[in-house]
Amino acid sequence: MMQVSKAAGASAGAKSSADERVRKMHWAQRAFMRPELGAAAGALLVLGFFMAVAPNSGMFNADGIFNWLTVSAQLGVIAIGASLLMIAGEFDLSIGSMIGFSGMMVAIPAVYWGVPVWLSILFAFAGGIALGLLNGLIVVRTRLPSFIVSLAFLFILRGLTLALSILLTNRTIVSGVADRAKGDWLAPFFGGTVGEPVFVLLANWHLIGQFPDGSPVVPGVPVIVVWWLVLAFVGSFVLTRTQFGNFIFASGGDANAARNLGVPVARVKVLLFGVTAACATLYGVSQVMDFGSAAADRGLQKEFEAIIAAVIGGSLLTGGYGSVVGACFGALIFGVVQQGIYFANWSSDWFRVFLGVMLLMAVLFNKAVRRRVTGER
Amino acid sequence: MRGFLTFGAVAGLAIGLIAGPLAKPARADGEHFVLISHAPDSDSWWNTIKNAIKEAGRDLKVTVDYRNPPNGDLADMARLVEQATAANPNGIIVTIADFGVLKGPIAAAVKKGIPVVTINSGTAQQSAELGALMHVGQPEYDAGLAAGKRAKEAGVKSFLCVNHFITNPASVDRCRGFADGVGVPLGNQMLDSGIDPTEVENKVTAYLRANPNTNGVLALGPNSAAPTIRALEKLKLNGKLFFGTFDLSPEIAAGIKSGTIAFAIDQQPYLQGYLPVVVLTLYHRYGVLPGNNINSGPGFITKENIATVEKLAGEYR
Numbered sequence: 001m002m003q004v005s006k007a008a009g010a011s012a013g014a015k016s017s018a019d020e021r022v023r024k025m026h027w028a029q030r031a032f033m034r035p036e037l038g039a040a041a042g043a044l045l046v047l048g049f050f051m052a053v054a055p056n057s058g059m060f061n062a063d064g065i066f067n068w069l070t071v072s073a074q075l076g077v078i079a080i081g082a083s084l085l086m087i088a089g090e091f092d093l094s095i096g097s098m099i100g101f102s103g104m105m106v107a108i109p110a111v112y113w114g115v116p117v118w119l120s121i122l123f124a125f126a127g128g129i130a131l132g133l134l135n136g137l138i139v140v141r142t143r144l145p146s147f148i149v150s151l152a153f154l155f156i157l158r159g160l161t162l163a164l165s166i167l168l169t170n171r172t173i174v175s176g177v178a179d180r181a182k183g184d185w186l187a188p189f190f191g192g193t194v195g196e197p198v199f200v201l202l203a204n205w206h207l208i209g210q211f212p213d214g215s216p217v218v219p220g221v222p223v224i225v226v227w228w229l230v231l232a233f234v235g236s237f238v239l240t241r242t243q244f245g246n247f248i249f250a251s252g253g254d255a256n257a258a259r260n261l262g263v264p265v266a267r268v269k270v271l272l273f274g275v276t277a278a279c280a281t282l283y284g285v286s287q288v289m290d291f292g293s294a295a296a297d298r299g300l301q302k303e304f305e306a307i308i309a310a311v312i313g314g315s316l317l318t319g320g321y322g323s324v325v326g327a328c329f330g331a332l333i334f335g336v337v338q339q340g341i342y343f344a345n346w347s348s349d350w351f352r353v354f355l356g357v358m359l360l361m362a363v364l365f366n367k368a369v370r371r372r373v374t375g376e377r
Numbered sequence: 378m379r380g381f382l383t384f385g386a387v388a389g390l391a392i393g394l395i396a397g398p399l400a401k402p403a404r405a406d407g408e409h410f411v412l413i414s415h416a417p418d419s420d421s422w423w424n425t426i427k428n429a430i431k432e433a434g435r436d437l438k439v440t441v442d443y444r445n446p447p448n449g450d451l452a453d454m455a456r457l458v459e460q461a462t463a464a465n466p467n468g469i470i471v472t473i474a475d476f477g478v479l480k481g482p483i484a485a486a487v488k489k490g491i492p493v494v495t496i497n498s499g500t501a502q503q504s505a506e507l508g509a510l511m512h513v514g515q516p517e518y519d520a521g522l523a524a525g526k527r528a529k530e531a532g533v534k535s536f537l538c539v540n541h542f543i544t545n546p547a548s549v550d551r552c553r554g555f556a557d558g559v560g561v562p563l564g565n566q567m568l569d570s571g572i573d574p575t576e577v578e579n580k581v582t583a584y585l586r587a588n589p590n591t592n593g594v595l596a597l598g599p600n601s602a603a604p605t606i607r608a609l610e611k612l613k614l615n616g617k618l619f620f621g622t623f624d625l626s627p628e629i630a631a632g633i634k635s636g637t638i639a640f641a642i643d644q645q646p647y648l649q650g651y652l653p654v655v656v657l658t659l660y661h662r663y664g665v666l667p668g669n670n671i672n673s674g675p676g677f678i679t680k681e682n683i684a685t686v687e688k689l690a691g692e693y694r
Contacts, residue, residue, distance in 0.1 A: 175477035
């Protein structure tokens with residue numbers, strides 16, 4: 001268990017100083033006990049590393065920063081869902097397939113059936129969340145490991161994405177969403193950028209680069225980055241400051257004990273499968289809005305990236321321990337490393353080797369930090 | 378705290394040791410270009426282009442980096458184009474794997490003043506619309522159509538199109554062109570084979586068992602052609618079906634010689650790698666630029682001209 005919040009009803013009367021669980025701690029000591037510390041340190045490490053090896057590569061100019069930040073944000077969105085689910089002791093390997101499937105759920109109705117884009121987006125979210133809940137229900141009802149159930153869904157959804165797109169449209173990339181989304185009231189919430197006037201100002205003051213015609217090289221903050229920050233805040237608040245957050249920790253820590261205490265473990269887990277699917281749908285929909293098309297191979301292997309980000313962020317594979325903020329730092333590390341390799345001009349033949357080594361380092365580093373400050377073995 | 382600091386130092390050192398050999402030697406003063414393809418890591422066809430840019434770089438004293446989305450996801454590719462733009466190279470060489478997806482990133486590179494040459498996938502019109510200097514490639518639908526006409530002459534009535542990169546619209550254009558050339562509507566003869574050789578072979582075998590009337594096969598490249606050859610050999614159908622393929626590899630060359638394969642459509646990828654580097658270098662140094670696009674293909678490789686091609690297959694052809 002991480003922190004016991006007030007909502008859990010730690011009885012105020014029992015404040016005997018002899019009880020080590022409620023002893024007063026210095027704030028710095030408490031900050032050091034947080035699971036995301038290792039990931040935050042790792043993020044600083046990789047940022048410092050790339051500042052050292054690729055200082056003048058454009059990686060830290062406005063357009064370079066938003067390049068790796070967008071990659072991090074996309075991954076961050078699904079890593080938040082994945083980390084919550086992992087803390088509750090379950091896995092979802094169908095995240096990547098859900099990205100491809102939800103993209104098609106937006107694109108096909110909008111382009112081929114003349115459904116307004118806002119309705120297609122709502123349809124995709126409804127469909128995605130329903131599939132996530134179904135995933136969760138199967139796990140809870142059959143008592144099968146979620147690893148197996150969601151692995152089945154990985155193939156089912158990827159297969160459906162390809163089969164249905166060929167069946168309905170005869171192609172595997174459905175484009176033309178951009179034209180249909182023009183003037184739609186909901187589409188701007190999922191694609192494009194915000195804060196354009198600020199960036200025009202910044203460009204005029206030469207704080208960020210300009211195109212030769214004077215417009216800023218970065219039109220604005222990508223919407224997905226805003227989503228990422230909002231979800232990080234909401235997810236972290238729910239996890240650490242609400243009763244439901246304690247339910248999540250309890251379900252993953254020891255499901256039987258939690259059940260005996262009256263925690264609705266099954267409901268918590270099913271709901272979190274829905275949340276994870278909603279995060280994957282957000283990723284899929286925003287990618288469709290950005291590129292104006294859905295494709296059958298979108299999101300390949302993203303489930304592993306999301307899980308890796310959550311693990312770097314301090315979530316344990318066994319459940320019961322972890323943090324949303326940590327998962328966000330994990331996603332940041334991933335984005336920085338993935339794009340940084342290109343800025344540093346290393347051969348992309350070595351990309352995966354380097355990525356793997358870097359990730360291993362980050363996790364080990366993270367663990368070392370955690371061991372120092374929490375005294376865990 | 379000391380152990381933790383030691384660990385940090387060791388980790389940093391280890392990363393440095395691993396990164397050291399990967400880091401390129403300090404750049405010469407030559408131009409720096411980036412080539413971005415849509416091919417996943419597992420696609421062997423792009424080796425020829427990698428060789429071409431390596432040699433062009435050596436001959437012209439410039440640096441050319443090759444980049445690709447590891448899983449072939451075009452959204453990842455779009456991020457790579459944005460990344461290259463942010464790094465301000467002297468030129469970008471990029472495939473138009475999907476116009477809708479890459480429109481924004483490529484146009485932004487052009488807008489930033491980076492010269493762009495498009496290669497391989499996409500059309501000359503799309504290239505011009507994006508503001509690229511030129512397009513070097515083979516018109517896919519036309520190449521498929523030419524192959525289909527050859528097949529029709531040979532008497533093909535029903536065919537199988539083995540597609541190993543079905544998510545790329547260019548691949549569907551090839552099958553569609555072939556179908557139009559044969560004069561048959563394209564239905565379920567397009568097989569989504571995937572890229573794993575065993576799977577390709579088994580899927581082709583299953584299709585031919587289920588559709589014994591098939592008398593023509595089109596493979597879209599080495600990744601689908603080599604396993605298809607094996608499937609035909611095991612079914613004892615080699616030489617009995619009219620078998621054409623896109624592109625070239627050592628296996629395809631051997632198949633042409635043995636009569637299993639009637640022809641290979643060569644889009645001459647070496648040109649798609651080498652020429653853009655020449656064009657961009659000359660454009661950067663002297664401001665000179667050819668006034669038209671370059672069609673690198675289609676060339677047909679048959680029994681007649683295979684000997685000259687074979688020596689170079691997989692490396693230059």
